[in-house]
Amino acid sequence: MFQILSIKGSINFLRHAVPISILSLILVLGSLGSLATKGINWGLDFTGGTVVEMEFSSAVDLNKLRNTLTSEETDGAVVQNFGSSRDVLVRLPVKEDVKSDIQVAHVMEAASGIDQNVTQKRVEFVGPQVGKELAEQGGLAVLVALICILIYVSFRFEWRLALGAVAALAHDVIITLGVFSLFQLEFDLTVLAGVLTVVGYSLNDTIVVFDRIRENFLKMRKSTPVEIVNNSITQTMSRTIITTGTTLVVVVALFLKGGTMIHGFATALLMGIFVGTFSSIYVASFLAVKLGINREHMMPVEIEKEGADQDALMP
Structure with a gap:
């Protein structure tokens, strides 16, 4: 009874997944194009x-x-x-x-x-050499963070969910960098800190959704993966709205009243919050569904107890 009510009361988020995924792909390609043609307006922290x-x-x-x-x-x-x-x-x-x-x-x-x-x-x-090293180390920091997240989510959940999470994080980072490239906003160490914060913020939201997906795969045995994902997103939506809303209040205050020193940091966070919220649904979860996630993948591995063979042979 609970299972039927949960499915009927859920919102069909994935109904709009295809057009939104196409929009995300266009934004990512546009961001990559801007980065390739216009580049990034590096601040003095990187140029010297x-x-x-x-x-x-x-x-x-x-x-x-x-x-x-x-x-x-x-x-x-x-x-x-x-x-x-x-x-x-x-x-x-x-x-x-x-x-x-x-x-x-x-x-x-x-x-x-x-x-x-x-x-x-x-x-x-x-010096220019120090600035160049900072740029290289900053890019390496983002790359290492994505790799570590891929390994962590693979161990905690499943590799299909891990690929979805990393794809969503890369999606958020690329679009955020694309905005800074398109408008030639100055990119300094505070903006780099904002980008890394976006990675952590987006991952947190994605992990909450994935955790509920794993639970529902074990509870809702007769439901399809799409129904389970929609139900999981619906159950966590109130938490997402509250978290996003309270974070936006602080970030908007920093953006408007924080001064020019942290303006870039606040801009990166604003972009990351908006992009990261829908990427948790329409990139991470949808990609996991397209990769064929199902209940068998969520089942815990059964460990054979020591001496089980001997017990089975005994009369």
């Missing part, structure tokens, strides 16, 4: 450069400061507030035959023309 942090005596007009940084040494400088309207961070790209000390001197000279009481709080330099 100089960071100058200054404190003004009063709120400063960033546009006015940008207009004063017109010399050859400071061309391409990124000016943004850091914490408050009085604190300013200037990021300078690497210039051939120009030392970082000279760039810093030009920045302080321009800032002194706006506020004579400006003070220099911090100067950091990242």
Whole structure:
């Protein structure tokens, strides 16, 4: 009786799986195309450069400061507030035959023309080689995370579900990177942290759905895999809505009020939450169904007890 009510009360999510999967494929291919043609707008953390942090005596007009940084040494400088309207961070790209000390001197000279009481709080330099290593290590970190997740889900569930989970995670990461490539948003270490957070967030949602799928395969013995997946997604939907909603409140607050330093991080999380929520349903679960997941694959392996052969031979 419970089984019949569960199936009748479930929502047929997989009814829309084919068109949404086609849309996801188009988004992934478009993202890969953008990454191949436009590339990523790497921040100074990856390309190298100089960071100058200054404190003004009063709120400063960033546009006015940008207009004063017109010399050859400071061309391409990124000016943004850091914490408050009085604190300013200037990021300078690497210039051939120009030392970082000279760039810093030009920045302080321009800032002194706006506020004579400006003070220099911090100067950091990242070499191009260090930035290149950071980019390689960041990409390797994402790849290793996906491989470890594939191994973990394979051991905990089943390889068909594992492939679905990894495909959903790769789908989320590629589309998130595609958005940053398409709009040429700056990609720095905070954005990389956001991408890795998206991997963990999306995996958490996928694991919850998979756990319920495994339970229902053992309980609903007369149901088809599609019915079981639809019922499992329906049962976990309230949890997904609550988790996504509360997370969105925090991320939107960071996006609107967190300042420019974590704007990229919040943008990556916003993209990851939206894309990761539907990928758990229409990529991970649907792919597992297309790979032929069934009840036999979910059955625990029976371990023969020691001495069972001798017991069977005894009269």
